[in-house]
Amino acid sequence: MELIRQHARVTAALMIREMSTRYGGKPGGYLWALFDPVAHVVMLTLIFQTIARLPALGTSFPLFFATGYLPFHCYQTMQSFVSGTIKSNKALLSYPMVTPADAVSSRYLLQASTSFLIVIIVMNVVALESDLTLHIDLASAAGACFLATLLGLGVGLSNIALFARFPIYEQIFGVVMRPLMLLSGVLFLPHLIPHPFDDVLLFNPVVHAIILFRKGVYPEYWAQGLDLNYLYTFTAISVFVGLSLFTFSARAMREG
Known part of the structure; x- marks a missing residue:
């Protein structure tokens, strides 16, 4: 019990430190955390409004891109x-x-709380800007964001160990991840992609998190391609593998 209390105290202290170093030294503080998702939604809206009359789902371009980018942002930032x-x-x-x-x-708790706050603020801003009344299924929307953060945690834990052991892997990982937003269904609905490319995209678990989030926002969305068992299983395996690699490398991290 004493170890748990010590862990909680240290984690809380580290969270305060992370908040101070990450946001405290910048003008606007937490407002900077909002800039990235808002900027992406605005940019995508301006681009696609010039080439299409309606988004792939619903009637609001900002809402469509927000529902794609926000769960992706939860994974990527984590x-x-x-x-x-x-x-x-x-x-x-x-x-x-x-x-x-x-x-x-400390980093997981801080980033998860920040991501959820960003999702709430951005969705409300989009609804007000587009004059929409949203009927959100909180279980689906919140569940999608939570699973995205867990998936990010698992990948991040693996990366801690692999980056330390294989420096070139960090460079390779960065290159491979660059097109991830384009391959995660942020800009489109996966089932509208020609076969067999739609099936290939569904191997990406982030796609399923985005579909789940959109399902929670759009009551009329059938969520074609969504496989919750695959999303749950992939996320659980990711966290398990990440924790295993992290645990086996913990001593080397402290001593390195």
Whole structure:
């Protein structure tokens, strides 16, 4: 019990430190965290409104792109933030009370809460701007965001260990991930892609998180291609593999 209390105290202290270093030194603080998703939604809306009369779903371009980009943002920012945990907290790991697990926990909790806050704010802004009344299925929408953060956590944990052992992997991973937004269904509905490319896209678990989120926002959306069992299984395996690699590498992280 004492170890749990110590872990909670250290994690809380690290969260405060992360908030201070990540947002405290920038004008506007948390407003900077909103800039990326808002900028992407606005940019995509301006581009596609010039080439299409209606989005692939519904009548609002901002809403369509927000429902695609926000769950993707939950995954991408979590994966990136967790992957950099050890590099950013190297000096603190020299203290016996601070463990790599504390650093990861603080980053996950901070980024998850930030991502959920961003989703709530952006969705409300889009609804007001488009004069829409949304009937959101909170279970589907919140579940999609939560699963996206867990998936990001699993990938991030694996990356911590693999980046430390194989420096070239970090470069390869960065290159491979660049087109991920285009391959995750942010800009389109996967079932509208010609066969067999639609089936190939569905191997990407982020696609299923986005479909689930859109299903929670659009009551009329049939969510073709959504496989919840695949999303749950892939996320669970990702977290398990990430935790295993992270645990086996914990001592090397502290000593390296």
